[in-house]
Amino acid sequence: MTTEEILAATALHSWKLVIGRFNDFIAPLNDEQLQRQIAPGRNRLVYLVGHLTATHDRMFPMLGLGQRLHPEFDEPYLTNPDRTLPDPASPSEVKNAWTEVNSKLTAAFEALTPKEWLQKHSAVTTEEFAKEPLRNRLAVLMSRTGHVAFHAGQAILTK
Amino acid sequence: MTTEEILAATALHSWKLVIGRFNDFIAPLNDEQLQRQIAPGRNRLVYLVGHLTATHDRMFPMLGLGQRLHPEFDEPYLTNPDRTLPDPASPSEVKNAWTEVNSKLTAAFEALTPKEWLQKHSAVTTEEFAKEPLRNRLAVLMSRTGHVAFHAGQAILTK
Numbered sequence: 001m002t003t004e005e006i007l008a009a010t011a012l013h014s015w016k017l018v019i020g021r022f023n024d025f026i027a028p029l030n031d032e033q034l035q036r037q038i039a040p041g042r043n044r045l046v047y048l049v050g051h052l053t054a055t056h057d058r059m060f061p062m063l064g065l066g067q068r069l070h071p072e073f074d075e076p077y078l079t080n081p082d083r084t085l086p087d088p089a090s091p092s093e094v095k096n097a098w099t100e101v102n103s104k105l106t107a108a109f110e111a112l113t114p115k116e117w118l119q120k121h122s123a124v125t126t127e128e129f130a131k132e133p134l135r136n137r138l139a140v141l142m143s144r145t146g147h148v149a150f151h152a153g154q155a156i157l158t159k
Numbered sequence: 160m161t162t163e164e165i166l167a168a169t170a171l172h173s174w175k176l177v178i179g180r181f182n183d184f185i186a187p188l189n190d191e192q193l194q195r196q197i198a199p200g201r202n203r204l205v206y207l208v209g210h211l212t213a214t215h216d217r218m219f220p221m222l223g224l225g226q227r228l229h230p231e232f233d234e235p236y237l238t239n240p241d242r243t244l245p246d247p248a249s250p251s252e253v254k255n256a257w258t259e260v261n262s263k264l265t266a267a268f269e270a271l272t273p274k275e276w277l278q279k280h281s282a283v284t285t286e287e288f289a290k291e292p293l294r295n296r297l298a299v300l301m302s303r304t305g306h307v308a309f310h311a312g313q314a315i316l317t318k
Binding site: 115138 | 163165166167172173177197273276277292298301306308309312313316
């Protein structure tokens, strides 16, 4: 492997590790346990899972990797606070959607070359990107990896 | 910049963003506010800051970047749970140590070339590293970036 290939692979490995740890945490939880709040009056675990699923699902068009799988999660889990709208699916179904979205995303990521990781994403203009080349696909991957870790730190409080 | 230079710079930018956001959050907090718990009976904010400082301080020897600055934080903030030992410094002093450690670390990171990011760290043996080249310095940077995000997700609950 070349230096640039190992650099990109290291970043992708970090994504997989963080997703894998979150999966291990929620995998054994049943619907009732997924309804737990991370602290009194705060988000429920299922809201966090739906929120992360919607955020990751948006990466398909953002990174030019295909169509979204679960746009119906945006309203209840992304643009509105928890318990504002009814859940569009059972907690187990939300958990399955999370797994499905990440599996397809990760497969698409595996196919990207280092140079493709450095291409611009659709949320940045050509003019902006010319000035700020660090606003690339890899930056989105790392930002989303950190976002999972952020909510994982909250999810763990339900233990 | 070459592809490998942009890849490494993107990762370092992600570290700076996450640290910067955490700094912005704790900067305005006084000693009393830093004593708040993230949830009833859970870690205090100052414990999280001390814990992150100790973890980052250990990166100096781990990544071969120099001597530690605050080994006295390990006992109260890393190897023991919160409120087991007395705080070794005031919350403001812990916050200053956090800033100091990150400034020196980030300056050292800025000087690393892409190839140097891919070198092994001291927590992996030469034999292990030969089999698993992704256990490099960059992986540690990303792991620590995620670790800050993990605790930032908890810290924000005190708002």
